[in-house]
Amino acid sequence: ETGVTQSPTHLIKTRGQQVTLRCSSQSGHNTVSWYQQALGQGPQFIFQYYREEENGRGNFPPRFSGLQFPNYSSELNVNALELDDSALYLCASSTSGTTPEQFFGPGTRLTVL
């Protein structure tokens, strides 16, 4: 069984640029959630995708957007990067309708200069 994978591992961007982060869900999981974890803090929910549709969103502006593909993999896009967007971005996969556990990938560390 393959776990959740994310790419790239690290990324450095400058303010105003755009970034795309990728996530492959765990085998058998059809739901993907994205979280932002600032240094020294707990993860904060960005949004969730189920059956290629956004299925819930946290308190993040529209410049944070996403996609889910038919194979359940997902992308997180962030436009007009700001310095405060520097964080660890975590993807979590789960199965809808059964148990609440979400399984996290290793994350992508984004640094905005």
Place this chain on the structure above:
Amino acid sequence: QKEVEQDPGPLSVPEGAIVSLNCTYSNSAFQYFMWYRQYSRKGPELLMYTYSSGNKEDGRFTAQVDKSSKYISLFIRDSQPSDSATYLCAMSAGNAGNMLTFGGGTRLMVKP
């Protein structure tokens, strides 16, 4: 005030000690309670989840939920240096797919 509060620590204990980690919350809609362990620069790893009030044991780990007090705990028996990590509590109001609300994490250091 945050929905989920967690003492950031650091909590330093000697090897073999019993560790108690706690979270309080304010949202009475939370039904599912999870504990994650996160090593430095890694993603969170799910340790346990509990539904509603009660206890759950898994090896050296015991999770307790007291919904009347809005208080959850994780106990680690016979702590090991490899248990040194940040422990995150997380909560959900529904079943699979619902957003998780996390505490800020408690950093635990187990000294040999």
